[in-house]
Amino acid sequence: MINKIKSFIQDLGNFGPLLAFSVVGPGLGAIALTTSADHWLEALRSQPYSLLIFFLCGVSLTGVSLIPTHAVSLVAGILFGAIVGPAYAILTITSASIVSYSLFSRFLDDQLLSLLEKKPKAYLIYNELLKSTGLKTLSMVILIRLSPVMPFAGTNVLLAAGKVRKREYILGSAIGLAPRVILVTIAGSNLSSLDLGQGADRSVFILGITATLVSLAIIGKVSRQALKKMVEPAALTE
Template identity: 75%
Template sequence: MIIKIRNFIRDLGNFGPILLFSVVGPGVGAIVLSATGSQWLDPLRDSSFSLLIFFILGLVLTGCSLIPTHAVSLVAGILFGSFVGPAYALTTITSASLVSYVLFSRLLDDELLSLLEKKPRANMIYRELLKSHGLKTLSMVILIRLSPVMPFAGTNVLLAAGKVNKLEFLCGSALGLAPRVILVTIAGSQLSTLDLSQGADRSLFTLGIIATIASLAIIGHVSKKALRKMVNIEAAAE
């Protein structure tokens, strides 16, 4: 058992540590933002270049998995209000997802694909879900983005490592992230100070749960389809 775990970790290569960082990094960033908000929020609000600074910092920090998306949304709401704030937040976060895609796809190269080659069933499911291109892949990216159990940064790593089509990744990210970003930004517009515990919304949670169930249902269906296809291939080979 220990040997299997050790071999699995070794097979992950750079993928494992990068995925771990993408999950842990935003959480640490949220703590830092909350602790230092009183020092930078007012100067940023009073700056003539607040929008440019917001976009650049949001793009870099979110794209590098250093802060969570709900922090960007809340700050956008505080700075720009409930009318234009959601548009600024969604533009920044969607752009950051593309930065993550480019960054992680270069860092990871073909490591995940090489790992999948060793797992025939997982590889078939992956190809059915995310390598078919078109509406199927776009729909799956949207559902993944809507799901509350899939963190933004971790999803960026997985989709980038899986070489998902860039256009479908970007469009699916924008559409899937929009409800969450808009609702959290509107919640942020009611705040005067940064409080990352705010921004939860029952309708957002419900939407996320529905997306999660739909994602699991699709993955289950595709898994059965991929398994049947694999069995047929093996039978034909015999």
Template identity: 75%
Template structure:
């Protein structure tokens, strides 16, 4: 058992540590942001170039998995109000997702794909869901982004490692992230200081739950078709 675990970790290569960092980094960043709000918040809000600073730092820090998208969304609402805040926040986070995809792609080889190829069924499901290039892949990215159980930074790494088409990745990310970012940013517009415990209303949770159920349903359907194809050697049809 220990040998299998060691072999599996070795096979992950750079993917394992990068994924772990992307999942833990935003949480640590949230703690640092909350603890240091008194140091930087007022200076940022009163700075004549606050928008440019917000865009640049939001893009870099979020794209590098150093702060959560929740913080960027709230800050957008606090700094720029009910109407402009959501627009700036969504633009920043969408660009950050693309920056993250490009950045992590440089450090990720083909470890994940190599592991998938060792599992024919898993590889077939991956191919059908995320490498089919079209509406199915776009829809799957949207649902993944809508789901509350899929962290933004970790999803960036997974999709980058899976070499999902960049165009479908960025459009799917923008559409899927929009409800969460907009609602949280609107909630932020009612605040006078950064409070990461604040968020959107229950409707966002319901939307995310529906997206999660749909994602699981699609994966289940594709899994059954993949198994049938492996047994009967018949092509998978929609």
């Protein structure tokens, strides 16, 4: 058993550590962001170039998996409101996904593909869906991004490692991420800070986030069902 585990870790190569970091990094970043908000949020709000600073920081930090997308969306809502905030958040997060793709593609060779080749069923599904081009791949990326259980950073690593074409990756990411980004940004627009200890902020935010979670659950269920229908034909042909 130990030898199998060692062999599996060796087979992962750079893919394993990058995937692990993409899962852990955003969580730690969210803690750091929240605990330090008193030192930077108000200063950023008063800056004449707050939009540019928000964009550059959001793209760089989210692109290297140091903060999660929901943090970017919440801050966009706080700073820019429910009308223009979602547009800024979508632009920033989509740009961050491009940075992630370019960055991870440089560090990942063909480790994931080598692993998939050892799993005929998984490799078949990959070839049928992600390795194809056009509408099929675009639909696949959109459905993956729509699912609220799929972490942004981890998905970036998987799609980059899977050599998904950049055109489908960017467009699919923008469309698939939009619903959750918009919903969280609107919820954030009801906050005056990231400190939820304030009574009014907390009550409004709880109501907003509850509606957001219900909406995301519905979107996630629909996307999972659609994704399952896409995958099943490929799996059955094995």
